[in-house]
Amino acid sequence: MTKLKTLTTKYRIVLGILCLVCIVGVGLGVKAYISDVPPTTLIENAGGVVINNPAPEPQMIEEGLGSVTSPDLSSRYISVNDDVTYHIGGDFLNATTTIVSIRSPFRMATSSANDVVLRDTTNSIGYGYTSATTTVDLVRLDVRTTATSTYSVTCGASDTDGYTGTAAVDTSLLATAANAIATSSTGILENNLTEALGGLVDAGTVEKITLNQTYPYFVCVVTSAYTGAFTEATNTFDGKYTVQFHRQR
Numbered sequence: 001m002t003k004l005k006t007l008t009t010k011y012r013i014v015l016g017i018l019c020l021v022c023i024v025g026v027g028l029g030v031k032a033y034i035s036d037v038p039p040t041t042l043i044e045n046a047g048g049v050v051i052n053n054p055a056p057e058p059q060m061i062e063e064g065l066g067s068v069t070s071p072d073l074s075s076r077y078i079s080v081n082d083d084v085t086y087h088i089g090g091d092f093l094n095a096t097t098t099i100v101s102i103r104s105p106f107r108m109a110t111s112s113a114n115d116v117v118l119r120d121t122t123n124s125i126g127y128g129y130t131s132a133t134t135t136v137d138l139v140r141l142d143v144r145t146t147a148t149s150t151y152s153v154t155c156g157a158s159d160t161d162g163y164t165g166t167a168a169v170d171t172s173l174l175a176t177a178a179n180a181i182a183t184s185s186t187g188i189l190e191n192n193l194t195e196a197l198g199g200l201v202d203a204g205t206v207e208k209i210t211l212n213q214t215y216p217y218f219v220c221v222v223t224s225a226y227t228g229a230f231t232e233a234t235n236t237f238d239g240k241y242t243v244q245f246h247r248q249r
Helices: 003-029
Strands: 042-045 050-052 077-080 083-091 098-103 106-110 128-131 132-145 151-160 169-176 186-188 209-211 217-224 238-248
Touching: 098 132, 106 217, 132 169, 132 217, 151 209, 169 209, 186 238, 217 238
Parallel strands: none
Antiparallel strands: 042 050, 077 083, 083 238, 098 217, 106 128, 132 186, 132 209, 132 238, 151 169, 151 217
């Protein structure tokens, strides 16, 4: 009886070892063609030689995408397919007849004596910056507080910076008739906008102008029969402006 128990135990051990070998063998056979990367050629039926070529796994094409968290853009410019538009705005300058004075936002280096060098852009090694040829197609003046005298406004390209002196408009984008705006008037002045269509007064029919090396500033100048209406520190005139500049990058 003891011998029979011993043989039974040995038989069970041998059977267990055989089962373990079979399990390991099947696992290795499966691993022979299953991996983290799908096979490009898989033989499904060796006897019938049926071959399947699975399509390669698709790859995601990642693009550099940006995002904004607000409808308000803090940048002064936006570029679409290298077509760059600057939106420059601010408050009217106070106590001066040059209520707007903007240096061209598109600049290029120059050492030519014929070019007007922009304020504060002279380089220590002998050259400064002037305006590249730039389109200006919008100027909007939002007059919010009335003046103490009738007046007219002219906006356009200039060779003179209004921050450092009295500027003159050389090429007009916006121009009202002399002393055409009444002292009690507030509202919008915009190039190519008439009084009949909602403008404060007729502001001319010019659609766009350019800034260049000769005229690198954009300015707006007021003219009044009473000079102190704009130059005195106690003047009441106030408002905001918007100007759009365009150029291909």
